[in-house]
Amino acid sequence: MKAWIVWLIVALAAFWGSAALAEDPGAHRAKAVKVTTLSTMLSDLDGFGEWGYAALVEVDGRRILFDTGANPDIVLKNAEALNIDLSNVEDVVISHFHGDHTGGLITLRKAMMAKNPAALSHVFAGAGIFEPRYRSGGVPETDYDFNVVAAAYRATGGRITELAGATELAPGVWLTGPVPRVHDETNYGQSIFVKVDGKLVVDTVREDTSLVIATAGGAVIVTGCGHAGIMNIAEDAKAITGDARLVAVIGGIHLFSAPDKVLVETAARLKGLSYLFAAHCTGIEATFRLRELLGLDRRTAVVAAVGSSFTLGKGIDAGRIAGWKG
Ligand SMILES: [Zn+2]
Numbered sequence: 001m002k003a004w005i006v007w008l009i010v011a012l013a014a015f016w017g018s019a020a021l022a023e024d025p026g027a028h029r030a031k032a033v034k035v036t037t038l039s040t041m042l043s044d045l046d047g048f049g050e051w052g053y054a055a056l057v058e059v060d061g062r063r064i065l066f067d068t069g070a071n072p073d074i075v076l077k078n079a080e081a082l083n084i085d086l087s088n089v090e091d092v093v094i095s096h097f098h099g100d101h102t103g104g105l106i107t108l109r110k111a112m113m114a115k116n117p118a119a120l121s122h123v124f125a126g127a128g129i130f131e132p133r134y135r136s137g138g139v140p141e142t143d144y145d146f147n148v149v150a151a152a153y154r155a156t157g158g159r160i161t162e163l164a165g166a167t168e169l170a171p172g173v174w175l176t177g178p179v180p181r182v183h184d185e186t187n188y189g190q191s192i193f194v195k196v197d198g199k200l201v202v203d204t205v206r207e208d209t210s211l212v213i214a215t216a217g218g219a220v221i222v223t224g225c226g227h228a229g230i231m232n233i234a235e236d237a238k239a240i241t242g243d244a245r246l247v248a249v250i251g252g253i254h255l256f257s258a259p260d261k262v263l264v265e266t267a268a269r270l271k272g273l274s275y276l277f278a279a280h281c282t283g284i285e286a287t288f289r290l291r292e293l294l295g296l297d298r299r300t301a302v303v304a305a306v307g308s309s310f311t312l313g314k315g316i317d318a319g320r321i322a323g324w325k326g
């Protein structure tokens, strides 16, 4: 074979190889990212605070509702107050079964499907969300039974996809599914149980799922209650994106009663984080302590309010009520 033919084959193979690499879904980096808080304890003008979490995640034109708040109508009212139309959002992530994240799902689906039948029609949740839960003494936990929520949701025509592991929902937008618990974190309550081999053991909320956005600067993490532990979630986000850098941690990370040594270890594991947009069960004291330990300031480590948002490349906007520019 003539040398130039060999070189042509080699060059074409290299071209095809790089084209295949460019199409590798794991390699995609999102460009435009905005996360707007729709449920947490504090609220901007005209909205309502509650113990719960919800956020609208917008990535390169794709809109995703992450959790749905606690009360049936709070996220609906807050979205209206903020002039946010959820009727063109199809995908909903339910981070875990607790009622302060699932409470608005049915109201929102029914209200939005009146405008668009596909609105909020597809729920994604981690494997384990349907597992039966118990109170002490083995009394079935009925207040937050996701099987009940799911039946009402399916009755509206909605479908639910359970995730066994990391899944790319849209280019550069990942759902962790159940997160490997490599660090010994206990960011969950001790009063709900599951049955293992017939015995009651404390529920670790194994389905706890976070949303991870791969960007050119590292991962943006959105988490509901962070029951998997933010150190574990950060580890998972790094593995998913193939990038050790973290841009932002957004949402609840359940550290409101954590001892100081846990906050110190958490900050060490989140070293280099640029933004902490802490909501819900993170706790105000824990947010300020993490701010100090991470070397962040009042612009980059903030207690979120309904209406406040994070935009990649711009940072945290406290919302209309703050009104401070400059
Ligand atoms: Zn929870």
Ligand SMILES: [Zn+2]
Binding pocket: 052, 053, 098, 100, 101, 224, 225, 252, 280, 281
């Ligand atoms: Zn919660």
